[in-house]
Amino acid sequence: MPNTRATALSLTLTLTLAATAALGVSAAHTAQATPPPTTCRGQGVDPTAPIRYSSDVVIDAPLTTIWKLQTDVERWPTWQPPVLTADRLDNGPLRKGSHFHWTTPAPATPSTPATTLGITSTVRQLQNHHCILWTGPAIGEGLRIDEGIHLWTFKKARNGIHVHTEETWTGDQVESDIPTATKALAGGLETWLRDLKTAAEKGATQR
Structure with missing residues (x-):
């Protein structure tokens, strides 16, 4: 048994x-x-920031066209309506350590008035035709973002160039209303991707 x-x-x-x-x-x-965190030469957005957004798009245009649009800062207003002005604060090709100042409108929210943000950005990392990371404060009348960290990466895909972007914000004022700040950040990044895709693909067809 x-x-x-x-x-x-x-x-x-x-x-x-x-x-x-x-x-x-x-x-x-x-x-x-x-997936591992996205970085540019080992540096990325703030992993502890409560305000963050990321998005992606595939652009049917040469990488050189996309890269030139993104790094020729002073020409941003010609293809990005939300960028009112953009000025380099140094000379030569955009590189690690470069500075630039640009302005963009910020609509009114329940806690802040409509204003124009002045942003002074510093390039923290850059790898030619691959990635760029910049940081800087954004200051307007009645609105302040202590630090924005903005990352872009560019990779070849089967049907074009895969563009990834992500950004984080920190600062007492924007962190007092995280949902509203996140919505504003998302809207700005989605508009930027859309404008970049439109400009790059239009430029590619005109070549």
């Missing part, structure tokens, strides 16, 4: 091992499914 206690113990052990293996596979799958 079989030893029922031994049989039960064996069955329990088998089920436990199976469950452990399944959990191990699940944990491994979860770990693999979580």
